[in-house]
Amino acid sequence: MDSDKLAIGIDIGGTNTKYGIIDIEGNILHRGSIKTKDYPGINDFADALASSLKPLISEAGGLQSIKGIGIGAPNGNFYTGNIEYAPNLHWKGIIPMAELISETLGLPTTLTNDANAAAMGEKKYGAAKNMRDFIVLTLGTGVGSGIFINGQLVYGHDGFAGELGHNIIIPGGRYHPGTGSHGCLEMYASATGVVYTAHEILKERIDEPSLLRKYPEESITSRIVYECAIQGDALAHEVFLRTGTILGHAMANFAMFSSPEAFILFGGLVRAGELLFHPVKVAFEENLLPIFKNKIKIIASQLFESDAAILGASALVRD
Amino acid sequence: MDSDKLAIGIDIGGTNTKYGIIDIEGNILHRGSIKTKDYPGINDFADALASSLKPLISEAGGLQSIKGIGIGAPNGNFYTGNIEYAPNLHWKGIIPMAELISETLGLPTTLTNDANAAAMGEKKYGAAKNMRDFIVLTLGTGVGSGIFINGQLVYGHDGFAGELGHNIIIPGGRYHPGTGSHGCLEMYASATGVVYTAHEILKERIDEPSLLRKYPEESITSRIVYECAIQGDALAHEVFLRTGTILGHAMANFAMFSSPEAFILFGGLVRAGELLFHPVKVAFEENLLPIFKNKIKIIASQLFESDAAILGASALVRD
Numbered sequence: 001m002d003s004d005k006l007a008i009g010i011d012i013g014g015t016n017t018k019y020g021i022i023d024i025e026g027n028i029l030h031r032g033s034i035k036t037k038d039y040p041g042i043n044d045f046a047d048a049l050a051s052s053l054k055p056l057i058s059e060a061g062g063l064q065s066i067k068g069i070g071i072g073a074p075n076g077n078f079y080t081g082n083i084e085y086a087p088n089l090h091w092k093g094i095i096p097m098a099e100l101i102s103e104t105l106g107l108p109t110t111l112t113n114d115a116n117a118a119a120m121g122e123k124k125y126g127a128a129k130n131m132r133d134f135i136v137l138t139l140g141t142g143v144g145s146g147i148f149i150n151g152q153l154v155y156g157h158d159g160f161a162g163e164l165g166h167n168i169i170i171p172g173g174r175y176h177p178g179t180g181s182h183g184c185l186e187m188y189a190s191a192t193g194v195v196y197t198a199h200e201i202l203k204e205r206i207d208e209p210s211l212l213r214k215y216p217e218e219s220i221t222s223r224i225v226y227e228c229a230i231q232g233d234a235l236a237h238e239v240f241l242r243t244g245t246i247l248g249h250a251m252a253n254f255a256m257f258s259s260p261e262a263f264i265l266f267g268g269l270v271r272a273g274e275l276l277f278h279p280v281k282v283a284f285e286e287n288l289l290p291i292f293k294n295k296i297k298i299i300a301s302q303l304f305e306s307d308a309a310i311l312g313a314s315a316l317v318r319d
Numbered sequence: 320m321d322s323d324k325l326a327i328g329i330d331i332g333g334t335n336t337k338y339g340i341i342d343i344e345g346n347i348l349h350r351g352s353i354k355t356k357d358y359p360g361i362n363d364f365a366d367a368l369a370s371s372l373k374p375l376i377s378e379a380g381g382l383q384s385i386k387g388i389g390i391g392a393p394n395g396n397f398y399t400g401n402i403e404y405a406p407n408l409h410w411k412g413i414i415p416m417a418e419l420i421s422e423t424l425g426l427p428t429t430l431t432n433d434a435n436a437a438a439m440g441e442k443k444y445g446a447a448k449n450m451r452d453f454i455v456l457t458l459g460t461g462v463g464s465g466i467f468i469n470g471q472l473v474y475g476h477d478g479f480a481g482e483l484g485h486n487i488i489i490p491g492g493r494y495h496p497g498t499g500s501h502g503c504l505e506m507y508a509s510a511t512g513v514v515y516t517a518h519e520i521l522k523e524r525i526d527e528p529s530l531l532r533k534y535p536e537e538s539i540t541s542r543i544v545y546e547c548a549i550q551g552d553a554l555a556h557e558v559f560l561r562t563g564t565i566l567g568h569a570m571a572n573f574a575m576f577s578s579p580e581a582f583i584l585f586g587g588l589v590r591a592g593e594l595l596f597h598p599v600k601v602a603f604e605e606n607l608l609p610i611f612k613n614k615i616k617i618i619a620s621q622l623f624e625s626d627a628a629i630l631g632a633s634a635l636v637r638d
Contacts, residue, residue, distance in 0.1 A: 058536065075610070084610065106571065128427075133476040147576070149468050149475075156578025157452040163575040166608045168568060171489065179608055249487060254481040257466070257576050259475025289485045289498055291394070291403060 005067035006060055008053065008107070009314030011114065012036060012073035012097070014088040017045075018306070019053060021060050022314040026125040027288050028307060032055040042091050046104045053105065067103060070316030072309050079159035081111045085176045088142075110316045114138070114309060116153055116162060118301075119146025119294040120319070121312025122264050126303045133260045136301075137164065137251075139269035143186040143193075149258050165190070169250045189247040191222035191268055198225050198239045210235035224319025226272050240275040247276075248283025255290060262297035266308065270300050324386035325379055327372065327426070328527055328633030330433065331392035331416070332353060333407040336364075337625070338372060340379050346624060349375040355413050361410050365423045372424065379459040387422060387427040391436025391628050398478035400430045406497040407461070417511030419559060427473055429635045433457070433628060435472055435481060437620075438465025438630025439638070441583050445622045454580045455620075456483065456570075458588035462505040484509070488569045508566040510541040517544050517558045529554035532571040545591050559594040566595075567602025574615050581616035585627065 006029070010019045013036060018033040032052055037125065039045035055064060075086035081098025102109035104224050112120070119136040122128040128136075138144040144164030147154040154161045165186035166179060173183025174196060187193050188294040202212060211228040212220060213237055228236035251263055269276060277298065285293055302306060325348065330353060339350040342440045351371055358364035360603065376382060394405035400417025421428035431439070438455040441447040447455075451470040457463040462484030466473040473480045484505035485498060492502025493515060506512050517539050521531060530547040531554055534558065547555035570582055577608060588595060603614055620627065 097532075110321065131476075133480075150471055150472055152469055154468055154577055156581040158449075158611075160576055160610050161452075161576065161578035163608055163611075166575050167572040168606050169490075181606065181608075249490065253486040253572070254576065256485050257480065257573065258473055258484075259477055259480035261476040287487050287500065289482055291479050292477075292482075 006065055007067050007314040007317035008057075008069040009117075009310035009312070009317075010049070010069060010071045010101070011117065011309035011313055012071060012076075012083075012089070013114070013309075014074070014090075017049065018310055019049070019316070020307075020310040021056055021066070022311060024318070026311055028310065030060060031310070037090060040090065042095055042097075046100045049101070050104045057105075063106060066107055068110065068317040069105065070117070070313040071097060071101065071109065071111040072114040072313040073097060073111060073190075074114055076111045076113040076116075077159040078110070078112040078116070078153075078155050081109070081314060083111070083229065108317075112153075112313075112316060113144070113146075113162070115144030116146040116155075117312035117316065118144070118266055118308055119148060119153060119312065120315040121303055121308045122266075123148060123300065124309050124315040124318065126301060126308070127264050127299055128262065131261045134262045134264060135164075135254055135258070135260045136264045136266055137189075138267045139189060139247075139265060140267040141191055141192075143190050143299075147258065164250070164254060167250060167253070169246055179227050185247070185250045187251070187271070189243055194222040194225055194239060194243055194269065195220055197242050198236070201235055201238050201242070205235060208235060212236055222269060226275070229272070229275050237275070240272055241270075243280045244276045244279025245283040248280040248285075249287050251298070252287030252292075253282065255284070255292055259292065260296060262299055264299055264301050266301040266303075267305065273300075281310065323479070325384055326386050326633040326636035327376075327388040328436075328629035328631070328636075329368070329388060329390045329420070330436065330632055331390060331395075331402075331408070332433070332628075333409075336368065338630055338631070339626075339629040340375055340385070341630060343637075345630055347629065349379060350629070351375065356409060359409065361414055361416075361419065364421045365440040365509040365590035368420070368565055369423045376424075385426055387429065388424065388630040388634040389436070390416060390420065390428065390430040391433040392416060392430060392508045393433055395432040395435075396478040397429070397431040397435070397472075397474050400428070402430070406531070427636075431472075431632075431635060432463070432465075432481070433461030435465040436635070437463070437585055437627055438467060438472060438631065439634040440622055440627045441585075441620065442467060443637065444530060444630050445620060445627070446583050446618055447555060447581070450580045452577060453581045453583060454483075454573055454577070454579045455583045455585055456508075457586045458508060458510075458566075458584060459586040460510055462509050466577065467579075485568070486569060486572070488572075491634075504565070504569045508562055508569070508588070513541040513544055513558060513562055513588065514539055516561050517555070520554055520557050520561070525555060527554060531555055533591055541588060545594070548591070549593050556594070560598045562588075563595045563598025564602040568606050569600040570599065570603050570617070571606030571611075574603070574611055578611065579615060581618055583618055583620050585622075586624065587618040592619075595608035
């Protein structure tokens with residue numbers, strides 16, 4: 001049966017492109033990766049990807065045992081199969097990635113954006129298995145989102161729906177160098193945002209001692225802020241408090257749009273645990289209309305971060 | 320055939336409850352209204368509604384020629400058929416309105432909130448006839464919303480989705496007496512919001528003459544602001560500029576959630592025309608990610624305001 005076949009999931013990121021061959025139960029049977037940045041030309045990239053995938057495909061029983069390929073990529077458009085103007089990839093303009101990979105490997109290929117792929121992964125194999133309405137927020141270098149409504153991924157009229165990281169949450173707030181906007185969620189609730197907030201608080205409270213002051217300002221990362229916070233540093237705690245408060249406020253707005261059963265938080269920032277989740281939950285409930293209070297779940301992804309993207313991409317093939 | 324039958328549409332508002340008997344093409348064959356506030360008890364209300372509807376039903380051919388009843392009401396829940404904690408109605412708590420009307424009139428009855436009913440009306444008979452993804456914003460005393468995604472009205476996991484008027488757009492902004500929140504869209508982009516903004520600007524520019532200063536402050540309405548604006552009053556223009564700018568910013572956030580083909584603006588404030596639409600469009604485009612720019616339409620409802628609510632409610636029966 002077709003549905004018993006394997007699926008290939010590919011996660012194209014700015015630095016690495018990871019792939020796996022995945023069975024119907026979500027087991028990753030074979031996996032590998034290539035460096036995205038090593039291939040300035042898109043055809044060279046497709047050839048390199050094909051060369052590293054072909055031995056795995058043979059090992060898995062050849063092309064006839066594979067149902068298809070699913071790709072998650074920044075600014076990936078499900079309707080067109082193109083990657084369009086992705087600021088974090090070095091290929092510029094419109095890249096017909098699904099068509100190219102399909103031709104190179106001889107398998108039907110579907111593409112979506114990376115956060116949508118994460119949401120597909122949560123629906124098929126993760127925390128959202130039995131949910132029809134939920135929102136996945138990916139909190140990494142940037143903030144991405146994948147939205148399910150009525151059991152379907154939301155693509156919008158043009159395939160670009162779900163750019164919640166670019167919602168303007170603080171009018172006139174931080175400048176986003178990639179888009180020119182001011183005050184979008186991504187500038188606060190990402191690893192990048194945590195670093196900005198740390199710099200901000202270190203300046204505001206110039207007389208207050210902090211473990212963070214041991215580090216040259218330009219070397220502070222969200223991981224360092226986390227490590228200082230778990231050692232009890234008050235300034236580092238304040239960084240997560242502000243980050244979580246802004247994220248919770250934004251999530252309340254999103255909840256009043258689609259009233260999801262749950263938010264699933266995913267990505268590097270989620271490792272901060274209750275340092276982040278506590279202020280998120282407080283600000284979330286505070287900003288909700290009464291009819292929404294105390295019934296929408298906020299949970300951390302249960303998928304291994306490194307696997308979720310390729311699992312999610314492979315789920316495109318199963319859909 | 321069942322689909323040739325007539326449908327009853329009922330629009331329950333804080334002041335009036337309007338109803339109509341509607342044919343498959345959206346012609347309102349019979350219509351009427353009762354004063355909602357005349358009936359402190361919910362059973363008395365149902366009886367009064369039944370008494371005034373029954374002669375119309377007879378005239379239309381009796382119960383057997385009616386397919387069912389659709390009701391639009393503030394805080395109406397499609398899943399439960401209840402009106403739940405509606406701040407603008409004098410009945411408190413949870414009112415099982417669909418069940419009550421169905422029992423009283425002997426017809427299958429479906430209920431949704433008033434803005435969702437307006438969106439159903441736009442989809443069935445108005446500007447959104449051929450659209451799968453659009454957002455209706457009702458700009459009246461308050462701000463309501465009805466959202467279509469993938470050709471379906473968005474209800475969320477609990478039936479309460481689409482409360483965009485309660486999105487917090489200006490953190491720490493105007494206090495909402497009904498909900499206790501600060502800075503929600505409804506406090507700016509409604510008739511009420513226009514009056515607040517007029518008061519604000521009259522105070523800020525105390526030395527600047529304005530036609531608005533002819534009116535005692537407490538008597539200023541959104542209609543008066545409009546009339547002063549079309550006479551060229553600079554302060555009144557500024558009121559619509561600020562209103563439209565905040566609304567456009569909010570709409571950009573909503574667009575980056577669901578990427579609709581169009582926004583359809585509906586309700587009293589829409590009569591301000593380009594005074595409102597021009598700043599809305601400017602702020603909307605300014606706040607969008609590049610991939611969304613210059614492709615999402617912003618249009619005024621084409622339905623008569625007094626008819627749209629009952630047309631939309633009746634469309635529930637056709638769905």
